Amino acid sequence: MLYALVAGILFGLYYALISLGLNLSFGVLRMVNLAHGDFVMIGGFTAVVLYSSWHVHPLVSLVLGAAAVFVVGIALYYLLVPRIATTKDPEMISLVLFFGLSQVIEALAVIHFGNNEQSIFDPVFGTQPVSLLGQSLPAVWLVSGLVSLVALALVYLYLYRSRLGYSTRAVMASREEAEVSGINLHRVSAIAFGIGLGLAAAAGALAPFMLGGITPDIGTGLTTTAFAVIVLGSLGNPMGTIAGGLIYGIALMLMQTYLPSWASLLPYVLLLLVLLVRPSGLFGRQVRSA
Amino acid sequence: MESFFTAHDIEAAYGRLQVLWGVDLTLGRGEVAVLLGSNGAGKTTLLKALMGLRPLLKGEITLGGQRVERLRPDVRVQRGIHYMTELGVFPNLSVDENLQVGGFGLARAELRRRIRDLHETFPDLGRLHTASAASLSGGQRKMLAVAKAIVVPPRLLLMDEPSAGLSPRFVAEVVAVLRRLREDGPTMLIAEQNVKFLEIADRAYVLDGGRISFAGSVAELTADDAVRQAYFGVSGH
Numbered sequence: 407m408l409y410a411l412v413a414g415i416l417f418g419l420y421y422a423l424i425s426l427g428l429n430l431s432f433g434v435l436r437m438v439n440l441a442h443g444d445f446v447m448i449g450g451f452t453a454v455v456l457y458s459s460w461h462v463h464p465l466v467s468l469v470l471g472a473a474a475v476f477v478v479g480i481a482l483y484y485l486l487v488p489r490i491a492t493t494k495d496p497e498m499i500s501l502v503l504f505f506g507l508s509q510v511i512e513a514l515a516v517i518h519f520g521n522n523e524q525s526i527f528d529p530v531f532g533t534q535p536v537s538l539l540g541q542s543l544p545a546v547w548l549v550s551g552l553v554s555l556v557a558l559a560l561v562y563l564y565l566y567r568s569r570l571g572y573s574t575r576a577v578m579a580s581r582e583e584a585e586v587s588g589i590n591l592h593r594v595s596a597i598a599f600g601i602g603l604g605l606a607a608a609a610g611a612l613a614p615f616m617l618g619g620i621t622p623d624i625g626t627g628l629t630t631t632a633f634a635v636i637v638l639g640s641l642g643n644p645m646g647t648i649a650g651g652l653i654y655g656i657a658l659m660l661m662q663t664y665l666p667s668w669a670s671l672l673p674y675v676l677l678l679l680v681l682l683v684r685p686s687g688l689f690g691r692q693v694r695s696a
Numbered sequence: 697m698e699s700f701f702t703a704h705d706i707e708a709a710y711g712r713l714q715v716l717w718g719v720d721l722t723l724g725r726g727e728v729a730v731l732l733g734s735n736g737a738g739k740t741t742l743l744k745a746l747m748g749l750r751p752l753l754k755g756e757i758t759l760g761g762q763r764v765e766r767l768r769p770d771v772r773v774q775r776g777i778h779y780m781t782e783l784g785v786f787p788n789l790s791v792d793e794n795l796q797v798g799g800f801g802l803a804r805a806e807l808r809r810r811i812r813d814l815h816e817t818f819p820d821l822g823r824l825h826t827a828s829a830a831s832l833s834g835g836q837r838k839m840l841a842v843a844k845a846i847v848v849p850p851r852l853l854l855m856d857e858p859s860a861g862l863s864p865r866f867v868a869e870v871v872a873v874l875r876r877l878r879e880d881g882p883t884m885l886i887a888e889q890n891v892k893f894l895e896i897a898d899r900a901y902v903l904d905g906g907r908i909s910f911a912g913s914v915a916e917l918t919a920d921d922a923v924r925q926a927y928f929g930v931s932g933h
Contacts, residue, residue: 427752517703569796569797569880572789572793572796572797573797573800575786575788575789575793576786576789576797578788579786579787579788580783580786581790582781583751583781583783583784583785583786584750584786584797585768585769585770586747586770586773586778586781587773587797587800587844588770588773588774588798588800588801588848589770589797589799589800590770591770
C-alpha cells in the first residue's frame with residue numbers, strides 16, 4: 407500500500423507535468439489542443455534519437471527538446487490561432503484543426519520512425535534502486551519526480567511572481583478586460599502556448615523511462631489522460647493540475663496494484679465521474695477566478 | 697474649446713442587429729462628459745466601439761488629432777485611451793497584481809512609485825494590497841477598477857457605469873474620487889444612468905435607441921424638459 411502511494415505521488419507529479427501545458431493553453435485560449443500528447447511523443451523521440459545517435463543524456467535532451475518545442479509552439483500559435491479566433495465558432499474549429507494537426511504529426515512520426523516501440527535501454531540513471539520512505543524504487547522515478555517538481559515550480563514562479571505571469575492570469579480571467587488593460591493578447595497567449603508545448607516535450611524526454619517506450623500513436627492516449635487530469639483539477643486553473651495529477655497518479659498505482667486489468671480504464675472512469683459529480687473539477691470554484 | 701477627442705458618424709452592430717446609428721461625440725482636452733441612457737440604449741456598445749472591441753460599420757475616431765479607429769484595443773491603450781469596464785478588475789489577481797497589470801509599459805521603479813501613490817490615494821487598497829480582488833466589497837472593487845485604469849495616467853478615460861451595483865454611499869465616494877481625478881486633467885467620458893455624475897461633468901450626451909438624442913452642456917441638459925422627465929423624474933417648470 408505504502409509502495410503504491412509513494413510511486414503514485416511520483417507518477418502523479420509526472421502526469422501533472424504532462425498535463426499542465428494543456429491546461430495552461432486552455433486557460434489562455436479557451437481551446438483544447440488535441441495535439442498536446444503528440445508533443446510529448448515528439449519530446450520522447452527527440453530524447454531517443456539524441457541518445458542513440460550521440461549519447462546525449464536524456465536530461466540534456468529534455469532541456470533542448472523543451473526549448474525547441476517552445477519556439478515551435480510560438481510559431482504554431484501565430485500560424486493557427488489568430489485565424490481560428492476570427493471564425494464564427496472558434497472552439498469547434500479549433501477541435502477539428504488540432505485533431506488534424508495530431509493526425510499529421512502522428513503520420514509523420516510513423517513515416518520517420520515506423521510503428522515499433524522505441525526506448526532507451528541503457529541504465530542512464532544508474533542500476534541501483536533508491537530508497538524513499540522505506541520503499542525501494544527505480545532511480546528514474548525519483549529523478550522524474552524531482553524534474554517535474556522543478557518544472558511545476560518554474561511555472562508557478564512565472565504565473566505568480568512575474569509581470570508576464572500576471573498578464574497571463576489576467577488573460578485567463580477575461581480576454582476582453584485584459585485587452586483593454588493594454589495587454590497584447592497574442593503575445594501573452596503565444597508565450598503561454600509555447601510554454602505549454604515545451605512542458606509536454608519535457609515530459610516526453612522522460613517517457614521512455616516512465617511509460618516504458620515511445621510509439622507514434624502514444625499522443626492520443628496521453629491527450630486523453632492529460633484531459634482527465636486537468637478536468638479533475640479543474641479546467642483553466644493550471645495549479646489545480648498538480649492536485650489532479652497527484653490524484654490520478656495515486657489512483658493509477660492503486661489500480662495497478664489491486665486491479666491491474668482495469669487500470670487502463672482509469673482516465674475515462676475519472677473523467678466521467680468528475681463530469682457527472684462535479685463538472686467544475688475538484689478546484690472548480692477557482693476556474694472563473696483562476 | 698478645441699476638440700481633443702472626436703467620434704464622428706459611429707455605427708456598429710452585433711451580427712446583423714445594428715445598435716448604433718450616426719453617433720457624434722466631441723470632447724475638449726480635460727473635459728468631462730456624461731453619456732446618459734437607459735438600459736439597452738447602446739452605451740456599453742458605444743464605449744466598446746470607441747475602444748475597438750466592437751468593429752465599426754462606419755465612422756472615424758480621433759484623439760489629439762490622430763485617427764485611432766483602426767488600432768487594436770491594446771494599442772489604443774498605449775496611445776492613452778483607457779477603458780474602465782463594468783467588471784473593471786481581474787478577480788483572480790490580488791489588488792497589487794491588478795495594479796501591476798494596469799501599469800503596463802512602466803519601468804519597475806516607476807511602477808512601484810505609482811502603486812505607492814495609489815495606496816495613499818485609495819487607503820483601502822493600500823491596506824488590502826495582497827488581498828484577492830474577488831474578496832473586495834463592491835465599493836472597494838470599483839475603487840480598484842478606477843485605480844487600475846489610472847496607474848498609467850490616461851489621456852482619455854472611458855468609464856462604463858461606475859455606479860453599477862453600488863449603494864448611494866459608495867456612489868458618492870466614486871463621484872468624489874472622480875472629482876479629485878479631474879483635477880489631474882484626463883478627459884473623461886462616463887456612461888451612466890445615475891444623474892449624480894452630472895455634478896462633475898461639463899457636457900452631457902443622451903443616447904436613446906442607439907442615437908444621440910441630446911448633446912450640450914450640463915446646464916442645457918438640466919433645462920431640457922424631456923430629459924428632466926426621463927432622468928430626474930420631474931416635468932415642466
